[in-house]
Every structure is written in structure tokens, then in C-alpha cells.
Amino acid sequence: MNNKSEELVSYSNGKNESFIEYIELIKKSQLHWEIILNRPEKYNAITSSMYDRLTEILNQGAKDEELVLLSITGKGKYYSSGTDLTDPAKSFASTTTTDIETIAERGKNRLKSFIESLINFPKILISFVNGPAIGISVSTLALFDGVYASSSSTFSLPFIRTAQTTEGCSSFTFPNIMGSLHAKEILLFDQKLTAEQAQQRGLVTRVIQDDLLEKEKDEICQFILSLPKQSLLTTKQLIQRWNIDTLKIVNQQELNILKQQWLSQEFPQAILTFINRRKKSNL
Template sequence: MKSIEFVSSHNGAVVTIRLNVPQKRNAISLQMFRELIDFLRASESDPKLTIVVLTGTGTYFSSGNDLTNFTNAFQDPGANLDQVIKHGAQLVSDMVEAVAKSSKILVAKVNGHATGIMVTLLGLFDLVYAVDTAQFLTPFVQLGQSPEGASSYTFPRQSLLATKRLISQSFLEKVLQANEREIRELEERFKSDECLEAIMAFFTKKSKL
């Protein structure tokens, strides 16, 4: 089973990247980082490709960095820990750069909980589509780390957590007098895969104009 699956659709205009390590809650290994970086860089030379969708397998979008990236190295008496840390930091930096510089429409289909860098990177995406049950965790303070993924810049400007609450409040105020059945139908429609497919089809059509 591959850790990452790349599925092309809409005549090559849309590629869905599926994180496929559900037994590890789709934690990102060093190899997965490399595959994601290589794909985003290579996609720049593909004029047919318009939309890149990132999602996960199972109930988790991603639990962030796979901690075995570092624990395995720490248990190796012959490992150069300084080099291991620098290499890991460079991969994260390259990943952020690949996302930030991508000319494609980047869509995150957040199918479940997200942690760490897979939360902070969302601030660099063009569209984030999350299920209602998704929870976003950024435990940098608890771990004694600085924010990653350019989140110290993107989050104050477009905080995903605050925006979700504000949108919910605004939505409820506007539909307070509406028919409850219609509201439920709208909510189900917006949460459906068909809605996301329609959004992607819209962007694909616009990109050809």
C-alpha cells in the first residue's frame, strides 16, 4: 500500500493527493514530505493541471509530522543528530515553499482531525473544505516549539479557527427565520462530495477562460 496516492481526473485538470497511512492517522514521514514536494514542483510544468486537492484516508486528515522521523534517528548511536534535525527542518521549509509558490489552485479536503504542520499549511491553500467533525490542533506552545508552516504570518490574518466560528454565527443569524428543513438540506448539500466536485469543476472551467 502506497503512503500517498495521486489520482488524476477531469482529463488531467485535477489531481487528488490522498494521504494513505490511516494506521498512523496519516502522519507525514520524511519520504512523504519528499513525494509531496517533488509533485508540487513538477506540477508547475504541467499546463493541463489546474487544481490540486489534498485529503486523507480514514477519519484523520493528518496527525502532522511522523515522530518516528526523529525517534528512529535518536535511537541510532551512529546518527548525527544535528544533521538529522537540519534535514528535517529543511524538508519542512521546502514543503512550505512548494505550497506557497504553487501556481495551481490548492484545495484541502479536510476529512477529519488535523494536527501540527498539516493545520498550519492550510493557511497557504486557496480553499479549505472541512467536515463538521474536524478539529484543528496546533500544540506548539505545549511542545516548546515555534509555529511552523508560515502560520505566524497567515493565522493572524486569516485564522481558520476564528473564521469558522464567525461564519457559523453569521450563517445562523441570517437563516434564523428560515424553514428548518431547508436549512438541514442546505447543510447536507454543502457537506457532500458533490458540492466539492462542483467547486472543482467551476475552478477548472474558469481556468480555461
Template sequence: MSFISTSSSDGVLTITIDRLAQKNALSLEMYKDLTAALLELEKNNELKVAVIQGDTTCFTAGNDLNDFLTGGALTEAHPTVVFLRTLVTLTKPLIASVAGPAIGIGTTLLMHCDLVYAADNAVFQLPFSKLGLCPEAGSSAILPMLSGRVKAFELLVLGNKFDANEAQQVGLINKVVKVEDLFSTVDEVAHQIANLPAMSVRASKGLIVDSQKENINQVITHELKYFEQLLGSEECKSIISSFFKK
């Protein structure tokens, strides 16, 4: 069963994470489906922009840890790594619609989106150090650019939860809206983009992000090296084992 669904309308591709019983935790199969959806956006000339969303109570609680731990080495063929590389190289706009928890990758993937809207019930967290791990998805480079070095250290190392207003202050999201208005707000913006000249939009995105792609890919490679080492450490294994016992 796939927990990633897609639908399209008037040039807008909507990608929905739908695994609420597990708080939309991302399995390796879900990463494959997310990548497939992004690749469909890239190759389909009828599609101009994509929206990624959960529902009004949860965006994603992050990785399915049990699935992730048994998923093998973090090589370039690993579903998570393929997804991250696809995010970095995407040439069409990606909008995030965030409500409820956005934990771990649920926050770091937002750093690769072109627009991010959050409901007033959104909660963000980067709990890598708490799990005995390190930043991923290029966040160790992107977040300091957004928030400044000391704030990035606070969010990535202390790993405490923060709300949508703070996320907006650090430059992670564009706007905070009422939860009941989230989907309609994002839909309106997505269709606004879809109605713009497509080549102009792609050129503009390219000018904004292309100069950073090579560096971000290098950062991701560096992060993965440390992440895999830490994932195999006894300290991390002990923390995650305690997590499952809870």
C-alpha cells in the same frame, strides 16, 4: 510503499494522504511525494487545479515525529522545507478537503491553500507550544492576518483543539459541510475552477498571493531557525520522549 496517491480527471489532480494506521502522519518520504505531486500540477498543462485530502475520518495527525527527529538538519534540502517552499510558490489553485483530525502541519498547510472545505467532524489543532516547539509553515505571520493577533496567540500558543465552525469564524476555511457531502462538494468546486480560463485563474491567484510570497518565505526561514533550536532542546526532547511512552 508510498502513502500518497494521485489521480486526475478533467483537469483536476487529486492528492490523497493514505496512511490511516498512523492517522495519516506525514513521513519524510511522504513529504517528497507531496512535493512531486505539486510539481506535476505546475508543469502539466492539462492540470488546472489540485485537491489535497485524507479520508472521511482523518486528514492528517501532523508530522511522523519519530521520522522527523531522525531526518537531519532543517536545511533547504530537507523534504519538509522543500514542501513548504513549493506550497508558497505554487501558481495553480490548491483546494483542501478536510475531515477528522488536522493537526500541526495538517492545519498550517491549509493557510497556503486557495480554498478549504471542512466536514463537520473536522478537528484542528496547533500544538507547537505543548511539544516545546514554535509555529511553522509561515503560520506565525499568516494566522494573525486571518484571525487577528490575540486569536492567533490563543491558537498557536495555548494550542487547544477547535472545530470546523471556529475554523470558519477565524477565516481558516471557506465552508463547513456534512461529512458525507465533503468529497462531492469539493469535486464540484474543483471542476468549476478547471473549467474557467486557466490564464485568468493563475493571474488572479498571482495578484492575490504574489505580494506576500517573499515575506512568507522569510517568515518560514525565521521560524525554521527557532524550530530547530527548540527541537534540540532538552525540554522538547523530554516532552516528545513522554509522547512516545504514551
């Protein structure tokens, strides 16, 4: 316990890393849970086990009768560098074709469960982007109810450079909120957006100065929690219901195509090139 009103639940990834808390769930109150991506030494890259835990928390929160607000942020300089590509790269380089098919199917199903838990989430879901965001940590932002970004945060989707395709329903949500040409610039051409550009394009609710993010985060959460609960959540459900079936279809189709791309000849080489480039740039 941090204090009487906060319960800390940690999740450790792997037997050899049992002392590293990669996902922190802080139950600030019955009404508000906070998820902290806590893998700063790897820029909060998301492993398979972390995806499983995030999905579990979202599904638990969806069923919790008292919960109103779930907020997500990152620890350290980065919000998240997206999916940890190191393990898939090793697996694809050292397994047979049959094994690769199994790995790809497992990965597809894991992402499907995670993204659907965001699509289905009936409570208020807020992201506080504390630094650079890459990959799935960007593509899923349009599924949130609010995105508050630090002034130093950036947003990029290196799908094509890694020989992958869109996920997180971004092939549907990004053109809807940005317009087709702006969406293609980030989805196809890996154009990195500043926080201000992301706000202008409708991906970010508000940009907050770095040194004020923690203070503003508390004030935003307090304001949300001060609103009438039933009216708030019922109105979210009304907004949500018109697109929820479409988003599930988009998610399934995106992941079917993504799996095919994982099995392509260009994917393993593109991943290795991308990882080596990141190592050279100290990311």
C-alpha cells in the same frame, strides 16, 4: 487505471512497506490532480518520504502546462495527524550530538522545500479536510486557495506541548487572518478549533456536512474547472505576488528557530511524553 479519465500513481514508503500506498496521486483529468494521504492506520501522519513525494508532486504540478487544480484530502477518519514524530524521537534518543545536528538540518531543509512548494504553487490549491487535522496539516492551510472542512473536523497545533515552535508560515498567516489574540490561542495555547470555529476565524472557507463531503467535493472542483483558465490563474498570481517573498522569509526564519528548538534539551522529553499520551488515548 481506474477508468479512461483517471490515472492512479502510488508512492510506497520503505522497502518493507512496499505494498502500502502512503501517497496516492489521482490524475482525474489533464486539468485536475487529486492527492490522497493514504496512511489511515497511522491517522495519515506524514513521514519524511511522504514529505519528499508531496514536494515532488507540487513541483511537477507547478510546471504542468495543462493543470489548473490540485486538491488534497485524507483517507479514513483523519485528514492528517501531522508529522510522524515516532522516527525523530527514536533518532534523537539513539544518536550522538553531531548526528542530531545533521538530522535536524536535514529535517529543516525537507520542511523548507515542502512549504516553499506550497508558497510557490501557481495553480489552484484546495484542501478537503475530511476529519481531524493536527500540526503541519493545519499550519499550512492558510497557504491554500480554498479549505473545505467536514462538520466533524477539528484543528489543533500542539507546538508548545511538543516543545517546538511555529511552522508553515503560521506565525505570519494566522495573525493576519484571525487577529492576534485568536491566533495566539491556537499557536501558543493549543486551543483545538471545531470546523465552525475555524470557519469563523477565517481558516476554513466552508463547512460541509460529513455525509455530503464527497458530493460537494466534486461539485466544487467542477465549478473551479468551469472558470476561464487564464483569468483564474493570472488572478491567483496577482494575489500571490504581494506576499510570496515575505512568506519565504517567514518560512526560513521559522525553520531556523524550529531547528534550534529541536536541538534543545526539552524537545526529546516533550516528544516522548506527547507520543506516550497519544498512545494512551489511542491516537
